[in-house]
Amino acid sequence: MISRGGAVRAGLRAWWARVSPEPGPQRALVASSFVNRLGTGMFVAVSALYFTLIVGIPARQVGTGLTIAGTAGLLGSVPAGMLADRVGPRMVQLVTLGVQTGTMAAFVFVHSWWMFTTVTALDKVADAANNAARGALIGRVGGERPALFRAKLRSFVSVAVVLGTPVAGIAIQIGTRAAYVTLILANAASYVVCALLLLRVPEYPPIPRPAGSRRFAALADRPYAAFAGLNGLLSLQAVVVALVIPLWITTRTQVPRTMAAVVFGMFFVVGVLLMQPVGRRTETVAQGGRALRTSGLAVAAGCAVLAVSAEGPRWAQAAVLLFGAAIICAASVWALAAGFSLSFGLSPAHAQGEYQGLNLLGLDAAAAVGPALLTALVLGFGGPGWFVLGAGFAAAGLLGPPVTRWAQRTRPDTADAGAVADAAPSLSARAARPSAAGSSAP
Structure with a gap:
């Protein structure tokens, strides 16, 4: 007879086998994305307070800067996706992660509205490019069921965001510049860890464009x-x-x-x-x-x-x-x-x-x-x-x-x-x- 504890453990193993990504590239990509979103969850929760309370930019100007940066970000997705198709999605994602490491660290030195808007615009363009390349990489890593793999990936990164939010709450509670800066630099470091984990995903070669297919x-x-x-x-x-x-x-x-x-x-x-x-x-x-x-x-x-x-x-x-x-x-x-x-x-x-x-x-x-x-x-x-x-x-x-x-x-x-x-x-x-x-x- 199977004990109650054994039945519970067996049930948990069966559940984990059902929801977890397959070993190899899928797990590597999930781990990379988890670390990335953990840092993002921390930063997003404190960013508005940091720029208004610590840097001293008026809230309305922060909103204007974000709107300008968001508009600039629209320019990054399609060109980056096309580049990912030509040179490989992992390479493009690694480059954009490097750019985002720099932009995130640069937020520590922001002291004016124009500098905030410039750095945020660069970050938004890199983020859009990263997401486009990441989508292409998910399609390759996901194999015959890319949509299901993306659903699994979404589940894990949602957990990462939830875990990052309480950490941000601690920084908000402390309320000092040092606390906010520590969180921002931790997010910058998360991009580096994300890139290192991404190296465990193969660099899939571009798929040749069929004869007769058009560019753009x-x-x-x-x-x-x-x-x-x-x-x-x-x-x-x-x-x-x-x-x-x-x-x-x-x-x-x-x-x-x-x-x-x-x-x-x-x-x-x-x-x-x-x-x-x-x-x-x-x-x-x-x-x-x-x-x-x-x-x-x-x-x-x-x-x-x-x-x-x-x-x-x-x-x-x-x-x-x-x-x-x-x-x-x-x-x-x-x-x-x-x-x-x-x-x-x-x-x-x-x-x-x-x-x-x-x-x-x-x-x-x-x-x-x-x-x-x-x-x-x-x-x-x-x-x-x-x-x-x-x-x-x-x-x-x-x-x-x-x-x-x-x-x-x-x-x-x-x-x-x-x-x-x-x-x-x-x-x-x-x-x-x-x-x-x-x-x-x-």
């Missing part, structure tokens, strides 16, 4: 651009959770402000719990289109709930708020899973970086203009604003299946999310053999 194909691919736009719009669910709901709590409800932190934490917890189960059911193009629809309609339902969260006693407001926020948090998982499956499934194998860059361009463009529009809509119109916002998400979601069917009809050789990988593994495997030492499990 992604920019001329209207169906894929339409998907990238929809993906960007639906990604604004994260802005609803991180920005709109906290502002709604403080201006329109009687709920304690600490509820904003609860909602933010719930966003990551729900992501960790649901990302892989949903990802396993959202790997083909058709499944991705349906997941976009599910996500948009779910957000609409969540917005309808939030629209009435300012009514009634405080306990009722809190309960309704948490219910509506939970729906949106869950909906964001379907949006992410759809984005993963479609960004890989609709991309030709030889141009993964270029297409991932275009997808990131849609995400970054939405992130640049979305916060101002969403907050103006909800805070300006109150409950009706939530209904209008929900209708917008529902419309975007309903466009998911027809847009993906349109895109699928125009693919010359891809029928589902696994088709992209079918062209790559043979080349990828040959590339990995000379680098066996580099592909060992960490």
Whole structure:
């Protein structure tokens, strides 16, 4: 008879085998990304306070600088993705990590608005380029199931961000320049560790471009651009959770402000719990289109709930708020899973970086203009604003299946999310053999 402890251990081993990445390049890339996002989680949580309270830049100027830097970042994704397709994604990612190490360390010496804006713009361009190359590398490392591997990766980096946030809270509590600087330099060091771990991932050679294929194909691919736009719009669910709901709590409800932190934490917890189960059911193009629809309609339902969260006693407001926020948090998982499956499934194998860059361009463009529009809509119109916002998400979601069917009809050789990988593994495997030492499990 198996003891209860033995059954628990067996269950844990089975669970870990299901959720963990495969040994070799996959685990190396997950470890690299985990360290990177751990540092990012620490920095993002303190950056606004550092530049306003420690450096002394007015909050409005910080916002302006971030807007300028975010706009500059839009220029980095597609060119970097194209470069990753030509010279290999790992090389581009290593270079961008080196640039980000320098920009992060340079924040310690920032003392004026123009210097803050310049360094932040360089950092945003490097970050966009890094993400495009990383997307192409995920496509190669993920093998025949890149979307599922990306879902696993997302689960682990979400945990990293959550772990980094309390460390940032300690620095905020101390409140000295030395505490903030220590955190910033720790993030700079995380880029170095990230690059060292990335060296354990093979340098996959570029996949030759088929005869007759055109350069800059992604920019001329209207169906894929339409998907990238929809993906960007639906990604604004994260802005609803991180920005709109906290502002709604403080201006329109009687709920304690600490509820904003609860909602933010719930966003990551729900992501960790649901990302892989949903990802396993959202790997083909058709499944991705349906997941976009599910996500948009779910957000609409969540917005309808939030629209009435300012009514009634405080306990009722809190309960309704948490219910509506939970729906949106869950909906964001379907949006992410759809984005993963479609960004890989609709991309030709030889141009993964270029297409991932275009997808990131849609995400970054939405992130640049979305916060101002969403907050103006909800805070300006109150409950009706939530209904209008929900209708917008529902419309975007309903466009998911027809847009993906349109895109699928125009693919010359891809029928589902696994088709992209079918062209790559043979080349990828040959590339990995000379680098066996580099592909060992960490």
